[in-house]
Amino acid sequence: MAGRLIYLMGPSGSGKDTVLQGVADLLAGSAYLAPRIVTRPLTPTEPSCVSVSLSEFEHMESCGLLAMAWRANGLAYGVFNDINDHLLAGWDVLLNGSRAYLHEARQRYPDLLPVLLTVEPALLRQRLQDRGREDAEEVSRRLERNARFCRELDEDSKGAPVLVVDNSNEVDHAIQTLYAYLKQSDASERPGLHDTFNYRHTA
Ligand SMILES: Nc1ncnc2c1ncn2[C@@H]1O[C@H](COP(=O)(O)OP(=O)(O)O)[C@@H](O)[C@H]1O
Ligand SMILES: O=P(O)(O)OC[C@H]1O[C@H](OP(=O)(O)OP(=O)(O)O)[C@H](O)[C@@H]1O
Numbered sequence: 001m002a003g004r005l006i007y008l009m010g011p012s013g014s015g016k017d018t019v020l021q022g023v024a025d026l027l028a029g030s031a032y033l034a035p036r037i038v039t040r041p042l043t044p045t046e047p048s049c050v051s052v053s054l055s056e057f058e059h060m061e062s063c064g065l066l067a068m069a070w071r072a073n074g075l076a077y078g079v080f081n082d083i084n085d086h087l088l089a090g091w092d093v094l095l096n097g098s099r100a101y102l103h104e105a106r107q108r109y110p111d112l113l114p115v116l117l118t119v120e121p122a123l124l125r126q127r128l129q130d131r132g133r134e135d136a137e138e139v140s141r142r143l144e145r146n147a148r149f150c151r152e153l154d155e156d157s158k159g160a161p162v163l164v165v166d167n168s169n170e171v172d173h174a175i176q177t178l179y180a181y182l183k184q185s186d187a188s189e190r191p192g193l194h195d196t197f198n199y200r201h202t203a
Pocket of ligand 2: 009010011012013016038072073075077096097098099100101145
């Protein structure tokens with residue numbers, strides 16, 4: 001039986017890595033947290049990432065080692081092909097994806113489960129600043145990228161179905177919300193997504 005591909009998106013700093021780690025811990029034994037490959041140095045709080053140079057990334061890409069690859073924030077990101085083995089073996093695969101790449105990801109994996117993590121804008125700025133990974137200019141660029149996405153989504157209320165989970169409160173709340181959703185939907189069926197990008201999941 002094939003597992004589910006859970007494609008978590010959201011602005012930089014919204015808590016994707018934190019929520020993915022929390023859900024992966026709760027689903028231990030049945031879920032695989034796909035390492036994300038990125039062309040920048042890592043911080044100690046990113047155990048599920050692999051840092052490579054751009055030339056290494058391009059080499060892996062041209063050799064067909066990556067299941068998905070995209071560019072954003074002046075960086076290249078991807079995930080290894082081993083997610084396919086895990087899916088075939090019936091594991092749920094959790095990954096930190098990109099909103100801009102969602103369309104292509106869906107073409108590659110039509111049954112993927114898209115989840116959008118949201119956070120109030122003021123909190124997002126604060127989290128990016130507190131995280132301290134990017135300088136002020138990079139933080140501003142990420143906030144502007146997010147504002148652009150929000151404007152575009154407001155203009156297009158006909159987005160494809162996506163589960164929206166808010167992470168403006170305690171992170172455990174977002175982790176439990178996503179975990180509960182995954183537990184209640186049968187792994188053998190395509191989960192019943194019930195709204196679009198503009199939907200706010202308040203459970
Ligand atoms: N609900 C939350 N409340 C407070 N801080 C949070 C919450 N979720 C995540 N964080 C913190 O916000 C920062 C960004 O989280 P991270 O998981 O790195 O985001 P992303 O992967 O989306 O860039 C981290 O310092 C993380 O510890
Ligand atoms: O198209 P977008 O939805 O804006 O996404 C672009 C990239 O940024 C996000 O990563 P993250 O927030 O971790 O970026 P960073 O590691 O470079 O901060 C996301 O996981 C994508 O890899």
